[in-house]
Amino acid sequence: MSIARSILLAAAQSPTINQFALKSRVVKRATKAFMPGERPEDALDAGAALAKDGRKLLFTKLGEAITNIAEADAVRDHYLWFFDQLKARGLPAQVSIKPTQLGLDQSEAKCLEHCLALAAKAESVGAALWIDMEDSTYVDRTLALYETVKKKHPSTGLALQAYLFRTPKDLERLRPLKPVIRLVKGAYAEPAAVAFPKKSDTDAAFEAISRTMLDWAKTGECTPILGTHDIPLLERLISYADGIRLEKGKYEIHMLYGIREKEQARFRREGHAVATLISYGNAWFRWYMRRLAERPANVLFVARSIFG
Numbered sequence: 347m348s349i350a351r352s353i354l355l356a357a358a359q360s361p362t363i364n365q366f367a368l369k370s371r372v373v374k375r376a377t378k379a380f381m382p383g384e385r386p387e388d389a390l391d392a393g394a395a396l397a398k399d400g401r402k403l404l405f406t407k408l409g410e411a412i413t414n415i416a417e418a419d420a421v422r423d424h425y426l427w428f429f430d431q432l433k434a435r436g437l438p439a440q441v442s443i444k445p446t447q448l449g450l451d452q453s454e455a456k457c458l459e460h461c462l463a464l465a466a467k468a469e470s471v472g473a474a475l476w477i478d479m480e481d482s483t484y485v486d487r488t489l490a491l492y493e494t495v496k497k498k499h500p501s502t503g504l505a506l507q508a509y510l511f512r513t514p515k516d517l518e519r520l521r522p523l524k525p526v527i528r529l530v531k532g533a534y535a536e537p538a539a540v541a542f543p544k545k546s547d548t549d550a551a552f553e554a555i556s557r558t559m560l561d562w563a564k565t566g567e568c569t570p571i572l573g574t575h576d577i578p579l580l581e582r583l584i585s586y587a588d589g590i591r592l593e594k595g596k597y598e599i600h601m602l603y604g605i606r607e608k609e610q611a612r613f614r615r616e617g618h619a620v621a622t623l624i625s626y627g628n629a630w631f632r633w634y635m636r637r638l639a640e641r642p643a644n645v646l647f648v649a650r651s652i653f654g
């Protein structure tokens with residue numbers, strides 16, 4: 347892991363820096379590149395504008411690891427309300443949640459109950475629920491959660507991380523369920539015992555796992571989502587999909603709001619299914635630090651916003 351990435355991911359865990367950042371108007375302004383605003387309405391308005399080119403949308407309310415189960419109830423209620431907003435606006439959208447935001451640390455049973463309620467609500471408004479993958483200590487519990495929700499609500503999706511050694515086996519385990527998988531490289535600081543320390547190994551794993559998922563898509567055993575901004579990698583995977591004659595609609599490309607926007611629009615113009623994930627909410631600090639860690643050059647961008 348690069349030194350800059352390690353420092354940024356360590357800073358993400360600091361309550362002092364968190365408090366400073368949340369109060370700082372300049373830091374808040376700098377986050378605008380990655381999120382249209384803290385209010386759900388900001389996210390919905392930005393999404394409506396993007397959807398004009400036929401792209402799909404994903405929304406997520408920032409915040410992780412809550413401290414009591416009442417907070418999880420509030421998150422569930424928020425998303426129930428949010429699904430109604432999607433329906434009212436007729437947006438082609440899905441919602442992505444973090445299990446710890448829905449109480450995974452406090453009560454696995456409650457977390458499952460909340461996920462089932464949200465997946466059912468998603469279905470009732472023609473949307474779908476996505477489950478994010480958090481750090482490696484949560485993978486077993488998140489897989490179990492996904493298996494139960496997926497059996498009842500087939501459109502539910504799950505994120506898997508290419509940097510974890512275990513991911514190919516996890517994917518194989520999910521195969522009988524015809525999983526809907528968003529493969530991402532992985533955003534957390536993981537020990538070398540569980541994840542590739544070298545980025546090139548993660549990139550290679552992403553390519554290999556994606557090929558497997560594209561093969562399975564051919565026989566209807568998987569819906570693969572390529573969740574990356576790595577354009578050369580995406581181009582290679584698109585060529586692979588073309589080579590096995592997999593139609594464009596059988597897999598999707600997902601990227602984050604504000605990153606590689608021109609390429610998102612280009613892929614869409616070329617007929618690919620593209621979705622943009624838009625974040626909102628006031629608990630943006632940790633998430634924002636992970637975005638900086640993905641590309642330490644972004645720190646220069648922030649510094650420029652702060653110092654003029």
Ligand SMILES: Cc1cc2nc3c(=O)[nH]c(=O)nc-3n(C[C@H](O)[C@H](O)[C@H](O)COP(=O)(O)OP(=O)(O)OC[C@H]3O[C@@H](n4cnc5c(N)ncnc54)[C@H](O)[C@@H]3O)c2cc1C
Binds near residue numbers: 480528531576638644
């Ligand atoms: C839709 C979606 C959902 C995700 N869900 C999860 C999840 O559930 N769990 C999880 O651990 N991670 C998640 N991530 C984050 C993911 O793990 C990576 O940290 C992130 O996508 C950066 O890696 P990359 O694949 O874009 O490749 P990289 O090799 O890191 O980046 C490729 C290129 O993209 C550009 N780029 C990448 N990131 C940035 C940035 N922050 N700012 C500016 N340019 C950038 C740069 O030009 C870079 O050279 C998600 C990502 C996406 C797109």
